[in-house]
Amino acid sequence: MPKTFTDLARHALNGPTMGTRWSALFHMPDDFETAGVHAAMAGAVAEVDRQMSTWKPESDLNRLNAARPGEWVALPEQLVKVLQAGLAVGVASGGAFDIGIGDAVAAWGFSVGEADAQAIKAARRLRRNPAHDILELDAAHGRVRKHADMRFDLNGIAKGYGVDRLAEAAALHGIEAGLFAIDGELRARGAQPDGTGWAVAVEKPHRHQRAPHSIIELEDAAVATSGDYRHWVDVGGHRLSHTIDPCRGIPLEDSPASATVIAHDCMSADAWATAMMVLGEHRGLKLAKRLGLSVVFLFHGREGGAGCGVFASC
Secondary structure, three states: OOOOHHEEEEEEEEEEEOOEEEEEEEEEEEOOOOOHHHHHHHHHHHHHHHHHHHOOOHHHHHHHHHHHOOOOOOOOOOHHHHHHHHHHHHHHHOOOOOOOOHHHHHHOOOOOOOOHHHHHHHHHHOOOOOOOEEEEEEEEHHHEEHHHOOOOOOOOOOHHHHHHHHHHHHHHOOOEEEEEEEEOEEEEEEOOOOOOOOEEEEEOOOOOOOOOOEEEEEEEEEEEEEEOOOOEEEEEOEEEEEEEOOOOOEEEOOOOOOOEEOOOHHHHHHHHHHHOOOOHHHHHHHHHHHOOEEEEEEEEHHHHEEEEEEEOOO
């Protein structure tokens, strides 16, 4: 006889990755063996970290960063896929999302090492070209090359891709429905056993407490939030957002408190949440309507921290 939802047990798995933790919530029979799927999911996110980390000197991304302009670099299929997606969002967002700002990210202390005044000056003076003008991808042969010196950073997209890999690993072990997450990036597959969606909280943008602003029910969709209230750096007594303005190479100065995006996959939601922070409310909502993205902006100082949202067809 087929299993009913009353025959299923709730399973919750988690582990460390990318300086935070991954998690998975799903329902399977009580005697379901979780060791195999736990190992598969841990391995999947470890592979993403190993390939795409800026913190690991030996990562594949850092091999690309160290390569000379014009030199083809062989890269794993997964990394090429994420680079390709990052460039596509960069083009679609008019440069609001740019994976080629690794020098600025590091200069302001959001990567390896502390903020560096000389590096900040260099990042601000640099005449910047978008990554899609510099990076050439040969996906068919698993190689890429840059046509000018550029340092790439995937912090705005790699965690989302890691969440997608968690969901894929679970599916290979027969888990057809679940909620998978890394930090503030989540993906829901299917529904809960009783037919309802997976409840996900959108946080109020408070720096010193965690409280929900609203609840989203996800089903076969992903959500990601980018904000200025969890990760920042103090420079000269000023608290600066970790999101970099790609045009100027400096942290955003007048941005929303957070931008939450719902998309089909978590890699896209993650990248677009960053892009929406850079675009801001007015440009962001206009683009979201045109592209059919679902986005919610929240702001400091408004009633309840609430902003404006567009819920278009994903």
